[in-house]
Amino acid sequence: MLKQYLNVLLLVVVFLTLLLTGLVLASSEPAAAAPMTANSSIPWWAWPLILFVVTFLLGIVAVLGGVGGGVLFVPIIGGFFPFHIDFVRGAGLLVALAGALAAGPGLLKKGMADLRLAIPVAVIASSCAIVGAMIGLALPAKVVNISLGGTILGIVVIMLMAKKSEFPEVKQADNLSTALRISGIYHEASSGQDVNWQIHRTPQGLATFIIIGVMAGMFGLGAGWANVPVLNLMMGAPLKVSVATSKFLLSITDSSAAWIYVNNGAVLPMMVVPSIIGIMLGSIVGVRILARTKPAAVRYIVIAMLLFAGSRALLKGLGIWN
Amino acid sequence: MATEEQLAYAKLLDIGMKAGLLMLVITFAVYVMGILTPYVPVNDLPNYWKLPVKQYLEVTHIPHGWAWIGMLGKGDFLNFIGIAFLAGVTIICYVRIIPILFRKKDTIYAVLAILEVLVLTLAASGLLKSGGH
Numbered sequence: 001m002l003k004q005y006l007n008v009l010l011l012v013v014v015f016l017t018l019l020l021t022g023l024v025l026a027s028s029e030p031a032a033a034a035p036m037t038a039n040s041s042i043p044w045w046a047w048p049l050i051l052f053v054v055t056f057l058l059g060i061v062a063v064l065g066g067v068g069g070g071v072l073f074v075p076i077i078g079g080f081f082p083f084h085i086d087f088v089r090g091a092g093l094l095v096a097l098a099g100a101l102a103a104g105p106g107l108l109k110k111g112m113a114d115l116r117l118a119i120p121v122a123v124i125a126s127s128c129a130i131v132g133a134m135i136g137l138a139l140p141a142k143v144v145n146i147s148l149g150g151t152i153l154g155i156v157v158i159m160l161m162a163k164k165s166e167f168p169e170v171k172q173a174d175n176l177s178t179a180l181r182i183s184g185i186y187h188e189a190s191s192g193q194d195v196n197w198q199i200h201r202t203p204q205g206l207a208t209f210i211i212i213g214v215m216a217g218m219f220g221l222g223a224g225w226a227n228v229p230v231l232n233l234m235m236g237a238p239l240k241v242s243v244a245t246s247k248f249l250l251s252i253t254d255s256s257a258a259w260i261y262v263n264n265g266a267v268l269p270m271m272v273v274p275s276i277i278g279i280m281l282g283s284i285v286g287v288r289i290l291a292r293t294k295p296a297a298v299r300y301i302v303i304a305m306l307l308f309a310g311s312r313a314l315l316k317g318l319g320i321w322n
Numbered sequence: 323m324a325t326e327e328q329l330a331y332a333k334l335l336d337i338g339m340k341a342g343l344l345m346l347v348i349t350f351a352v353y354v355m356g357i358l359t360p361y362v363p364v365n366d367l368p369n370y371w372k373l374p375v376k377q378y379l380e381v382t383h384i385p386h387g388w389a390w391i392g393m394l395g396k397g398d399f400l401n402f403i404g405i406a407f408l409a410g411v412t413i414i415c416y417v418r419i420i421p422i423l424f425r426k427k428d429t430i431y432a433v434l435a436i437l438e439v440l441v442l443t444l445a446a447s448g449l450l451k452s453g454g455h
Contacts, residue, residue: 044367082368086375098408101339108324108332115328115419119434127441130450137452141374180430251335252438255412259445262402262409263387264452266375269401270367273350280343 052274059282065302069279070096070222075309089220090261091271093254096222098276100250112244125213126256132217133260142317149314170236173198205235217257327419338411346404358397387448413442
């Protein structure tokens with residue numbers, strides 16, 4: 001375990017060294033003539049560096065709190081960093097995408113994420129994410145911040161009130177899931193048993209993913225917070241299958257939305273790369289220390305952070321707290 | 323418990339994800355170390371990252387869509403190789419499983435996989451431009 005910590009630490013040191021080397025080299029160049037006044041006392045390199053540190057911490061907290069990267073990234077970075085919300089959303093989608101791509105192979109191989117469950121959902125969610133992304137980029141920042149703030153506060157309510165069902169009772173699979181052969185078996189490590197599962201309310205669940213897809217694209221949030229309750233509570237998939245399939249599903253939904261942001265210029269490498277690397281390294285550390293933390297306590301910290309960040313976005317949009 | 327197509331998808335996703343992340347780290351190093359001059363000077367970034375994207379594109383004269391391919395000689399745009407690869411790896415994984423699904427006569431899922439490839443390709447094409455604000 002110490003060796004794994006050292007490996008992560010080494011990666012962090014290498015990355016910071018690269019960033020610091022860059023600033024030393026950049027600061028030795030003559031200053032470019034800026035088209036607009038830029039009298040900030042903070043040098044350009046400070047923000048990507050702070051971003052890396054913050055996303056590293058977010059990565060740890062996200063794993064411990066059982067949330068995805070996007071739902072923390074967008075409101076917190078959008079609320080407290082000088083980046084425009086257009087770029088924050090583009091980065092947020094790529095951050096959530098990178099996390100999902102990293103987790104996907106392991107979850108699929110173990111049979112925790114189910115491809116048959118994900119594929120029909122993904123067609124709907126990814127198509128609607130495109131629509132959401134295009135609408136989102138067309139909206140003024142004020143409207144985005146107000147909507148984002150309201151959505152984040154709604155997510156807080158969902159997180160506080162939604163129950164989770166480890167093994168929902170699905171008396172009979174519905175016709176659609178039977179026709180699509182959406183069912184499975186996964187190995188539950190805690191009991192050592194194989195769990196057979198099936199789902200119901202498939203048409204209703206698929207319809208709900210229309211809304212989820214649009215919101216994912218519009219706000220760059222990644223949508224894991226919505227995927228899990230729908231898969232678990234509405235459609236009846238076991239909690240672990242829902243969480244794993246949701247994580248995998250993000251890689252498809254967020255790919256489609258991310259392309260819209262990339263092709264419309266709303267992706268800045270100086271924001272995206274430190275964020276992706278920060279959150280992924282943080283996630284590795286979070287997984288390592290997960291066993292030793294009290295998940296409930298961390299979850300309440302996450303909820304408090306979202307409450308604060310969501311309020312900030314709402315008040316920013318309303319012009320009350322700029 | 324994991325089907326043939328699920329394992330094939332996972333295997334390719336693993337390789338693609340690692341390759342994409344490695345590309346990102348290398349190209350970002352090239353960028354921050356100034357090995358290739360960026361299109362937007364790094365000292366000017368704070369002027370631009372606070373702007374709405376439409377205004378940002380206007381003042382920097384950066385074209386939309388896939389035009390970044392012609393700008394790979396610039397340190398900042400070089401990073402789009404890794405970004406595009408990560409955004410595109412899912413398409414490659416879907417293409418990988420389509421023949422497996424057809425071979426297993428799982429026609430509905432093969433068609434759904436083709437649909438997904440079409441959706442993602444449309445998103446990636448650059449044909450869908452947002453109106454901006």
